[in-house]
Amino acid sequence: MSLLERIYYLHARIQDGRYPNSGDLIGEFEVSAATAHRDIAYLRDRLLAPLAFDQKKNGYYYTDSGFRLPFADTPRLVTLLGVLQKMGEETGLTNLPELRQLQKKIAALVSPKQQGLAELIHCEWIETEEVAPSVFSEVLNGLLNRTRLRITYRSPGEREYVREIDPLRLVNYQGRWYILSWCLLRDSRRLFHLARIIRAERTEKRTEHVLAPDDDCLAGSFGIFKGETAGRYWAEVLLTGTAAKIVRRQRWHPLQRLEVTEEGLHLHLPLTDDRELLMKVLQFGSQARVLAPESLRLKARTEIENMSKNYNYSEK
Known part of the structure; x- marks a missing residue:
């Protein structure tokens, strides 16, 4: 039986006016006298219970009947x-x-x-990938100890390469784990998907790069594909019908702007990479339309045209 179960037992008997003592704990849970006395001391000293001992009734009671355990009924x-x-x-x-x-x-x-x-409780994320426990542990150690890591990374195209990185932040985005790092080879910040790291090992070198508290490289733009904030620009999407009603109640980004017009809902988002927003626009089908920038509008149109070719056939 755990300490908390014994504490609950002791607390309940005191509230019922049963005047419990160490003997009750020993008899109920088959613990030693030393353990029973430690439990009582824990209730009094650590949980600050107004505990007093009644010599006549040979048991404990609360001097304040309104006392409650700090973790009770939570x-x-x-x-x-x-x-x-x-x-x-x-x-x-x-x-x-x-x-x-x-x-x-x-x-x-x-x-x-x-x-x-x-x-x-049921939690469900889709498109997640298993992270090797050894990789996760090494990444955490690198972060906490500010140690440079050497990782072997497998790209989506199945190409493997080795990088030395200074880990900066552990990131969970839509159920997937990433490590924001300074890549020594590219001499810039990169996001590495933990599930694609085959091996991670600490080096003898200390990290030379840190992420300043006021650095907004993670929060400065929409989506997981992060770029330098100097290259940030704004996109505008027009949503109509059910899509507008859904998105109006959602937060896609802390800096987003929503504008309701006769046309529908105008969603303004900061971007450094347009790939994820393009996927979101396509998700809503005809109820979402890119208005700006023009380059993204043309990408959306081209993708829709290419998609339509997959269904442009005559049924036999």
Whole structure:
């Protein structure tokens, strides 16, 4: 039985006016006298319970009947921890031993009646990829210890190459894990998808590059394809029908601007790369139209024309 279960037991008996003592803990949980006394001290000293001992009744009581355990009846806390656990499972970190430790800690943190709450949470991301536990651990160590890493990376085209990187930020975007890094070969910042890193190893070198707290390279533009903010520009998309009603309630980017006109909803977004926005526009079909910049409007039109060729055939 966990410490928290014994604390809940002790707390409940005090609230019921049962005047429990160390003997009750020993008898109920089959723990040693030393453990029982530590539990009582934990309730008094760490949880600041107004605990007093009644010599006549040979047990403990609260001098303030309104005292509550700080973690009692907190389904929101359990929900938050459960979401973190489910996020790890659904974003490619299933094999991490730390995730299993988190599950155990959740069970130890909450009352028995709340332990099933995490199982009532369902989180689902699509198009996720498994991250090797060894890679994840090395990346975290590199970040925390400011150590340069040598990674072997496999591109979407299955080409493998080796890079030395200074890790800057661990990024989760739409369920996928990335490491924002300074690439020594390219002498610029690059995002590497963790699931495509085959091997990661620490070097003896310290990182030379850091990300300043006020650097907005991650938040300065829409989408995962990040570029330098000096190359940022604005795109405008017109949404109509159901798409307009949906997007009006959404936040695609902190700097977005929404404008309602007779035509529909005008969505303005900062970009440094237009690939992801193009995919989003195509997702809404005829209810989304690129207005600016002209280069993106032409890309959208060309892609739609090429897509139509896939369906331009006569049924036999």
